[in-house]
Amino acid sequence: MLVLLCLFLVPQLVFANDTNLESELFGKFTVTIDDRVNVFIQPAIQEDEEVYLPLRSLFRIFGAQIAWNQNESTTTVLADEKEYLLPMNLTNLTANINNESVISLKMINSHAYIPVSFIKEIMNFDFSWDDESKTLYAVRLPDTATIFINLPEAPKYRVVETFTGIASWYGGKFHGRMTNNGEIFDENGFTAAHRTLPFNTYLRVTFLQKNESTIVRINDRGPHIAGRILDLSKGAAEEIGLRPHGLGEVKIEVLANYKTDD
Structure with missing residues (x-):
């Protein structure tokens, strides 16, 4: 090709x-x-x-697919059905591969x-x-x-639950406010609000109309409107093409063993 x-x-x-x-x-x-x-x-x-x-x-x-872990400054790349961790230093603008190869950003x-x-x-x-x-x-x-072979391979995650429903997104006036788990909400991050899933649960969310997916982390509670099952951050909604629609039907896959460093 x-x-x-x-x-x-x-x-x-x-x-x-x-x-x-x-x-x-x-x-x-x-x-x-x-x-x-x-x-x-x-x-x-x-x-x-x-x-x-x-x-x-x-x-x-x-x-x-790309997922950013803000707490650990690590980018996870899912490519060719494998998952790789790229620790990134945003102060020195570098990314590290296998603690040996360093690329500039x-x-x-x-x-x-x-x-x-x-x-x-x-x-x-x-x-x-x-x-x-x-x-x-x-x-x-x-x-x-x-x-x-020379890249650090993270343990594969497992999909432990799958369901569908209507998702919406939030940002704007909520940007910079405290979430229910005590974090400062970043509308450009890849997070979501769910009513019952434990905080720091990772989800793969697919906007069915576009068939676009991204991975988000639960750090807030919501949605607070009946009929909706998930509130995405603005950044996550933009990633899957949902933001211009306001809301849409999504497939949600709950991931186990997604985080590799505790």
Whole structure:
């Protein structure tokens, strides 16, 4: 499979958040996989002959899922039916692989950016960058076993319960307030409110209309309106395409053994 990623040239000079390095920022970029075209409004960055793209959007387009554990500063990547932990240092803007390999990160508008060369560590792709046309060619490698062998593999989670119902989302005036488990609510995080599930339970939530999924953690109580079974944070609702609809039918899978470090 040949993947073609094109960066439309709309260059300007910007400074990434939390860094003094000057970077070349390009406008929207497009990822084409077979006949499917995906256009992103987030910019791409080129610095020191390396191209950086938004971590969450980039992995999603290659079929991976991302979950951020704020308490442990760890990103979990679910790719090719396997799960990997990437401890991230947002102060020094680095991510660590297997306590040995360190990659640099960029921050733009609170979004983490990773070098495209890092994707093959997770998604098993080989890359070729054409600087003249600003085009990235990605070809999937045939054997994934050797790529994954050096990455720390987390224990697989189990789905212990599945149910469906109507979910809504909340944010706005609730942002910065205290949740029922004592945390400060972050509308951009990946959390949810449920009436009875224990706090810190992880759920995989799928918006059935879009067939998009994300993983959230229960840290609040709700919804407080009859007929609804889950209140998602704004960030989680945006991730699965539910936010513009206000509410929608979702499938909820309760995950066991999702957290690996207590």
